[in-house]
Amino acid sequence: MxxxxxxxxxxxxxxxxxxxxxxxxxxxxxxxxxxxxxxxxxxxxxxxxxxxxxxxxxxxxxxxxxxxxxxxFPDPPLYPRETARRAEVETFVDWFNLQWKRAPNLIAAGVEDADKHAARMREAIGRFEALLDGRDYLFGEFGVADVMAFPFLKYASFGTPEGDDELFHRILVEEQPLREDSPLHAWARRVDARPRS
Ligand SMILES: N[C@@H](CCC(=O)N[C@@H](CS)C(=O)NCC(=O)O)C(=O)O
Known part of the structure; x- marks a missing residue:
């Protein structure tokens, strides 16, 4: 277990x-x-x-x-099996964890240039939306990119749930304003409907 x-x-x-x-x-x-x-x-x-x-x-x-x-537990996979496709997805995962995540963390830490980091978060929305252009998940099939990004991006669509008063989560809502027709809304609902252990 x-x-x-x-x-x-x-x-x-x-x-x-x-x-x-x-x-x-x-x-x-x-x-x-x-x-x-x-x-x-x-x-x-x-x-x-x-x-x-x-x-x-x-x-x-x-x-x-x-x-x-x-x-x-290789099956069903979360990473593409093909070497080059896998490297592409791993590059996204590293960008998300090492670069994208810094902005909300720095804002939550109260840095002086918070505006600059907030602008980066807003810019990144366009990149996530472009990844969803014509497909249901960030790299086509549901996979590790969705697993990494969803828990952070869902706040932009769903807001904070009752009882969640974490500053970091409020930043994820406030600094990621979404257009009503943003494909991130449907993606968030799609990922949210998937099984969790
Ligand atoms: N790089 C770690 C970060 C883990 C992390 O920041 N966990 C948060 C919860 S989402 C935590 O324990 N925060 C408590 C704290 O900062 O005191 C991971 O991806 O697991």
Missing amino acids: IRCYRIPFSTNVERVALAAGHKGVPIEWIGVDPEDRSLVQEISGQSLVPVVVVGGEVLTDSPRIVAWLEER
Whole structure:
């Protein structure tokens, strides 16, 4: 059994739920008090979730956990099987995690040039919309790009759910205004309807 430690409304935890759901892999979820990370710290040596414990192995960092799920449970796949297609998707995943995510994180940290980062987030909307031009998911078939991006972009379409008062999530709503006819709305509904473990 795969055990995963989580906190409510966590974007990075939702990635694991979507990836495992796609593969039909059950997860035993352990809820952690967001204000008390001592258990997570003890298990993983750091305080962020998701943390996966499986056999004697402890995995942190959602992209790494999703890649582990792909390796351990290859069917159905989340990454393209063809080498070049896979490299394209991995390039998107790295851009999203290493570049795109910096803007909302820096705004939440209260940096002085928040406006510059907010403008980057608004610019990026056009790129996501272009990826959805004529197709249902970011790279055609549902896959790792959708798993990585959805938990962050869904706020632009759905807003914050009741009980979610996280500043980071409010930034994801406020700095990603969507046109009514943006294809991101239909994409968000499509991904939201997919199974989660
Ligand atoms: N790179 C990590 C980031 C994990 C992360 O930032 N987790 C958030 C929840 S979505 C967290 O635990 N935040 C608590 C905090 O910052 O104290 C991943 O992708 O899993």
